[in-house]
Amino acid sequence: MRVLHIADLHAGKRLYDRISRNEDLLYALEQVKGICKENGVEVLLIAGDIFDKKSPDFESQGILLEFLTELNAMGLHILLIAGNHDSYDFMRIYTNLRKLSNIHVFDRPAKNPADAVFHYGPLKVACLPYPDERALTHLKEDKERSYAEKLSQYMRVLAREVADAPYRIMLAHLMVDKAKIAGSELQSSVSPYYAVKAETLPEEFQYVALGHVHRPQRVEGAPTKAYYAGSLYQIDFSERGTEKYVNLLILEDHMVKVQPIKLDLKRELLEIRLEEGQNIQELLEPLAGRQVLVRVHLQVRLSDPSYSAKKELVQSILGEKLARLELEPIREEEGSNGQIESFDLLSLYREFHREKYGALPLEKLEELLAKLIDRVSHETHKS
Template identity: 30%
Template sequence: MRLLHTADWHIGRTIEGRDRHSEHEAFFEELTEIAENEKADAVLMAGDVFDSVNPPAKGEELFYESMARLSDNGRRPVIIISGNHDHPDRLAAARTILKNHNIYIQGLPSLMPLRIPVAGKETFLSIAGLPYPSESRLKQSFSELSDELVLRDVYGEKINEFFNRLTKDFSEQDVRIAMSHLFVAGGSGTESERPIEVGGAYTVKGTQLPKNVQYTALGHLHRPQDIKHSQAPARYSGSPLAFSFSETGYTKSVTMVEVEPMKDARITEIPLSAGKPLVKWKAAGGMEQVHNWVLERKDSHAWIDLEIHMDDIPSMEEVHSLKKEYPGILTIRPVFPDTEEDNSFERKHVAIDELFKQFYERQTGGASPDEELTRLFLELVNEEEEEQGQ
């Protein structure tokens, strides 16, 4: 049985206010093509379908249309669990209708595993699905535990117990798979995993993942990686798109798992080409060097984080002109001579909103813009850039 593992789609996610809907469309086309070419018997989606509990309508439409294609109109099972970004009830609201199309959605943790027939296979696919297990979704409070290490141990034991109960009746004649959306100790995260639960107390050990399975499909971390010390093979498939510049240089992928009853799983990573890469420019030669790169159309299909060496803070006119000329430039981080000499200076991203704040302070003699004014400015910048791009 060939299983395609993916996770962390984050439909509706933007980057510095820029819409990424077209990139998600390209990803779903590629994912469906991979499922066809690799002859996937089923698809495992390990959480964070959407980026928020109230996703945009066009994002929901893209999801349902893409699932119809991915399931091959009901011939290929698609199993989905909710992540921490998903609204569990909203995600699962259409589960009764979708189940008729061989699409299974689990919104909240349940002790009812799935046993799914797969076309052309004599065996069943048994799934122990554990959607994002927060305290509220588990309907259990750990608030009385003030010590983080104690909380982590108790939480890990709870997750281990949940998995044991889900898998206790699994038959060795079935293909046995676990799925969850959680943080496993030792996993390598990125800046784009925003929730505070990444790391922290809500962490499980690799040894607390289920052992009565042949593979555990994980979601939550955006970097593809295997889990060490798990009792059975376990892996994060990673996100299909790069969501922060901390992911620069990392290949995005999905995971193919080939498994038969009572045999070890064979795991293959399949790289993705959809989605714009995130790249960093370091312009030691100042604005002239940037303009040369623009003329060369360097990284014309990428999102760009620009670090530029300058003598003075760029005016908003310069910033706006540059971003208008090259819409892929998302952030501009000026580096000044005095900060280069100060080794204790910690360089940070200076995004467009921070540049606006600096400009406003210079023009007003030290006053700071309020949140509403900054928001309106960003809306105007993005609106004009979108109009120019049409």
């Protein structure tokens, strides 16, 4: 049997609230359809972050529904779990599709673990949508444990549910501590409180199909094959220069073989720094004929009279390919007293406190703030 694992579609993603990425998504989904057809895929696993926003726009909903129903018409079973970007209540609407067809949507972690299991011939898949901290507390667990520990416990329960099947897969949207971050996932969400330890992924599963981290990878240190398929296209500029994949799984002889398949990109994301004195025309013109979105950092001297002409030149060469133009002013005098070394929230707060009260904040306050930042970024971060 052939199974395909994809993740992180982020339908409705916009760069800088302006540039829709749906054409990039559609281009990837077309390839996914082709891969399913060519390889005789019977089950498609979609590991969460279907939509980029909790209440998706109409176009994005249309894209998803068309994709699901077309694949379904090809005779596939489709399993789909909610990610941290998806709304539980919105995804619940899609659970109704199961009554009409083989489209199985798991909108939130099941209270009854048996409800999390999809069964198809020799295959059982345990589905674990993104476990919101509030959803986890419903799962009878003691209060002492960390989020990650509760999650590990829950995964062991899921593993028992599929134990009798020849082929056992878990489909989950979560952060594993050993995952390598692409940059669009905030570092703080890898805090030990929230990140599941790779060693605790149950070895009863022959494959763990993960979503959340956008960089495709096999998770190191796990007792089983655990993979992030990664996002379907370069979602934002932190993913520039990265290749995108889907994982074809071959279920044979009681083993799961993994075959990553590379996707083409509709538009590559590029970043370019134009320093003072460089020839803008020469550097940018080759990009005008390529399928790209570009973020340009333009170094300018504010006293330079040609500064706005330079800006306009960049805009006229790149046109719609210009996603963002960042101006980097060159300071005329030394005058700079910025001692801030990094721009994370905590350092900024420290700096603010020093300016305002003439001393660094109390350690306790810093700890409290760090915890708060941790929690907020865990619940809202972008990946």
